[in-house]
Amino acid sequence: MAETMICAALQSAICGCINEAGVPAATAKHFSSFTCIKRNLRHLRKAREDVQAIRKVVQGQVDLETNHLNECDPRVNLWLRRVASVRVDSIDQEYDRLMQSSWLCRSVLGLGKRYRLGKNIARMLEDIAGLIEEGNQFKTFASKRLPDFVEERPRTQTFGIRPVLKDLWRSFESTDVSIIGVWGPGGVGKTTLLNNFNNELKDRDKDYQVVIMIEVSNSGTLNKIAIQRTITALGCHEDVGIPTPDFDSKSKLILTSRNVDVCYQMGAQHSLIKMEYLEKEAAWKLFRSKLSTQAIAAIDSSSSNNIVKEYADAIVQSCGGLPLALKVIGSAVAGVTAPREWDLAMQATKNDIKDLDGIPEMFHKLKYSYDKLTPTQQQCFLYCTLFPEYGSISKDQLVEYWMAEELIPQDPNRGHRIISRLLSVCLLESCGSDLEVKMHHIIRHLGLSLAVQQKIVVRAGMSLEKAPPHREWRTARRISLMYNDIRELNFSPECKDLITLLVQNNPNLDRLSQTFFQFMYSLKVLDLSHTRITELPLCSTLAKLKHLNLSYTFIERLPEEFWMLKKLRHLDLSVTKALKETLDNCSKLYKLRVLNLFRSNYGIRDVNDLNIDSLRQLEFLGITIYAEDVLKKLTNTHPLAKSTQRLSLRHCEQMQSIQISDFTHMVQLRELYVELCLDLKEFNAEPDKRRAPCIEVLTLAKLPALQTILIGSSPYHFRNLLEITISHCPKLHHVTWVLKLDALEKLSICHCHELEQVVQETTNKADNKRREAEHNTIQRSGGINGFSEEQEIHGIVEDANNEHVNGYQKKTENAWIKNMLHMDFPKLRIMVLTDLPKLTAICNPRDFPYLEMIRVEGCPRLTTLPLGLMYDCPKLKQICGSYNWWEKLEWNVKEIMENKYFIPIKDED
Numbered sequence: 001m002a003e004t005m006i007c008a009a010l011q012s013a014i015c016g017c018i019n020e021a022g023v024p025a026a027t028a029k030h031f032s033s034f035t036c037i038k039r040n041l042r043h044l045r046k047a048r049e050d051v052q053a054i055r056k057v058v059q060g061q062v063d064l065e066t067n068h069l070n071e072c073d074p075r076v077n078l079w080l081r082r083v084a085s086v087r088v089d090s091i092d093q094e095y096d097r098l099m100q101s102s103w104l105c106r107s108v109l110g111l112g113k114r115y116r117l118g119k120n121i122a123r124m125l126e127d128i129a130g131l132i133e134e135g136n137q138f139k140t141f142a143s144k145r146l147p148d149f150v151e152e153r154p155r156t157q158t159f160g161i162r163p164v165l166k167d168l169w170r171s172f173e174s175t176d177v178s179i180i181g182v183w184g185p186g187g188v189g190k191t192t193l194l195n196n197f198n199n200e201l202k203d204r205d206k207d208y209q210v211v212i213m214i215e216v217s218n219s220g221t222l223n224k225i226a227i228q229r230t231i232t233a234l235g236c237h238e239d240v241g242i243p244t245p246d247f248d249s250k251s252k253l254i255l256t257s258r259n260v261d262v263c264y265q266m267g268a269q270h271s272l273i274k275m276e277y278l279e280k281e282a283a284w285k286l287f288r289s290k291l292s293t294q295a296i297a298a299i300d301s302s303s304s305n306n307i308v309k310e311y312a313d314a315i316v317q318s319c320g321g322l323p324l325a326l327k328v329i330g331s332a333v334a335g336v337t338a339p340r341e342w343d344l345a346m347q348a349t350k351n352d353i354k355d356l357d358g359i360p361e362m363f364h365k366l367k368y369s370y371d372k373l374t375p376t377q378q379q380c381f382l383y384c385t386l387f388p389e390y391g392s393i394s395k396d397q398l399v400e401y402w403m404a405e406e407l408i409p410q411d412p413n414r415g416h417r418i419i420s421r422l423l424s425v426c427l428l429e430s431c432g433s434d435l436e437v438k439m440h441h442i443i444r445h446l447g448l449s450l451a452v453q454q455k456i457v458v459r460a461g462m463s464l465e466k467a468p469p470h471r472e473w474r475t476a477r478r479i480s481l482m483y484n485d486i487r488e489l490n491f492s493p494e495c496k497d498l499i500t501l502l503v504q505n506n507p508n509l510d511r512l513s514q515t516f517f518q519f520m521y522s523l524k525v526l527d528l529s530h531t532r533i534t535e536l537p538l539c540s541t542l543a544k545l546k547h548l549n550l551s552y553t554f555i556e557r558l559p560e561e562f563w564m565l566k567k568l569r570h571l572d573l574s575v576t577k578a579l580k581e582t583l584d585n586c587s588k589l590y591k592l593r594v595l596n597l598f599r600s601n602y603g604i605r606d607v608n609d610l611n612i613d614s615l616r617q618l619e620f621l622g623i624t625i626y627a628e629d630v631l632k633k634l635t636n637t638h639p640l641a642k643s644t645q646r647l648s649l650r651h652c653e654q655m656q657s658i659q660i661s662d663f664t665h666m667v668q669l670r671e672l673y674v675e676l677c678l679d680l681k682e683f684n685a686e687p688d689k690r691r692a693p694c695i696e697v698l699t700l701a702k703l704p705a706l707q708t709i710l711i712g713s714s715p716y717h718f719r720n721l722l723e724i725t726i727s728h729c730p731k732l733h734h735v736t737w738v739l740k741l742d743a744l745e746k747l748s749i750c751h752c753h754e755l756e757q758v759v760q761e762t763t764n765k766a767d768n769k770r771r772e773a774e775h776n777t778i779q780r781s782g783g784i785n786g787f788s789e790e791q792e793i794h795g796i797v798e799d800a801n802n803e804h805v806n807g808y809q810k811k812t813e814n815a816w817i818k819n820m821l822h823m824d825f826p827k828l829r830i831m832v833l834t835d836l837p838k839l840t841a842i843c844n845p846r847d848f849p850y851l852e853m854i855r856v857e858g859c860p861r862l863t864t865l866p867l868g869l870m871y872d873c874p875k876l877k878q879i880c881g882s883y884n885w886w887e888k889l890e891w892n893v894k895e896i897m898e899n900k901y902f903i904p905i906k907d908e909d
Contacts, residue, residue: 188277428443595618723748
């Protein structure tokens, strides 16, 4: 004790001399580290506690952000590593040893150790003080991962394309190349090459602004407008054609064609890549990848008399290295094991491919896969050729046609199983939607070559202005004229064997001769939808007709003899805006399974008009109602209620309120369209305990008195609502209730001239109190992020003047709490806002996990969007609007978004 007092006295005296002498501050600082070691060590221990407290807060924020798939800020990450490297334990141990040997205080050696220890303590105290200051200044802890500007394409196993893929990368990365041409025969794998190249772009850590892949048809009905809208994302704005990128824009155009001359015409002569047929080894690998385990075992058998390997080798050789042929034929023999079956397959596919395009010579090889189908499957396959090249085909529509032709029984599941079979043998391909399929153009050409033998005439999507000549109708069994520009069918074709006639999507077709159906005794499928016809010609000869589609036409009435179509099962009169009457013909078609009058001008105006009770086989009813009492009759356990899937309410006078709970008997109701009900004030979908209809699509249009919309939260009435359209509802100021629609994918609002906000949100005191209450509730339930010591941490941080960190902590906690309690717009993909002159805000910025497109048109006061780098929008592809609107946006990320997403549309006048 005496020794300690002597040392302390000596230190005090020396310090006094230093102060009186006025030595430099650095010298005083070093001496202070020697003389005030105990005090400094106490400060060091407190600083260590402070920095660890801040570390917990910062690490909690980083964990919270990374749990939402955000990326830790590199500066924060570096700070955390530096804090983790702080080690005070060794200093504590060294100080304890020094104090336990007090005699060292008198020795020169002991003074030296004390000096070094004091210096280390002082240096570490400075370092930790710097870490505390830096940690207190963090305002952001992580950033949102940038969206995927390269959309992933289907990933499939590939064989033999690696060399050509390397060539493509070399051309792509060359600064001297802007246009790259890839050419080769059909089916050689050009699309597969670009899919893989696209996905490698996505995988590489480089800043590619946007990558667009467009499949362009050889059809004359090319949708140039749709293609140009997509192309403008490259920064080009030509009126027609495909823009040629310049070197300054750093854009690249990669095109594929079967013809090298096309590449020359597009300016790709300086960077041409030819896709060759597969070498034998790669061809074998591709072929084997399609086989079953049993088939591979038969090929690889070590039996002395095994000739399966020879047959398989002959099949592979006959494919000439063409990937499409190897894939299709491999799928066809996938389960073959017996030598005899392999022999038959070899015989069916022998002969080498010699033609450069490989198409005619390849047909007999691909036909083997067709021959393996059952007769029913073959006919269903050939039916797919009736659709245009490169277009998608609706599965449901296919099945409806097949059932009408009696290719399959009246069982939709049977049809969908056949589609699955055609997909499994690669005669059909999947596309972006589960509801549609497509056909490879070469497979379609195969189908067309076979269709000629089956008396099938296909002229779909060929820009025809006139119908095919009479001679082509005489023996035809199926004719497809869809997607053309035919103006009239002013003749009487002799076609007694015709079963299917598809004329839909001829937008200028307005006339059929009165005797057009005169000789169509065998017709079962007739589609005239999306034409301008105003009447149906004499149809008494169509006694076998089962499927008739007149939707989106201008037909005014059904013919008097229409009741004679006794076998009709499917009648579509939806959106026939000129239809005045049906002459009660529909009620006499007892075999009707589908009757669709949804959004037709013809509707039920009186209770006594509801006279289709006789349709006992009806499964699908779309109907338009003009009176509230009719609606009450239909919904009051009416026999037809169970069949109603689409319901349109129009001009229901004096109807002031709609109660969705009144629709409980319409257990299959999928779409509701409310229009021109001028007295309607309230739309009430508040929850109750009764079963509610599973509405998926809702439209509220031209409702001038509508001012109250009450929507119940999920899992009640609108738990399945996918699309909502609100149009011409002038008394609506906001539609905040859309936040309750958890399944909503598409939101369209147009011509609502008083709408000021889509979602009305505030940050007032009441809202803050609510948030604080939510925060306290979660605190009482165990704390946020599982940290039971959260309040203690906050207290320590405040003691260390950590206002920035603490403030951000509270902000982030509130956002986290809100996400935990409810995720707004969890499924929204498309938002369209049109002609909303008073709209000033959509909603507060937030995450949009599925949003792909926003379109804004005629909204001059909307000067910001609820997006930003700090919010997650990983699937965003397009922000569409006029240049004038875009230039007026007051948005801190506008420049970034313009390069990546902005698609200009025509400026408003």
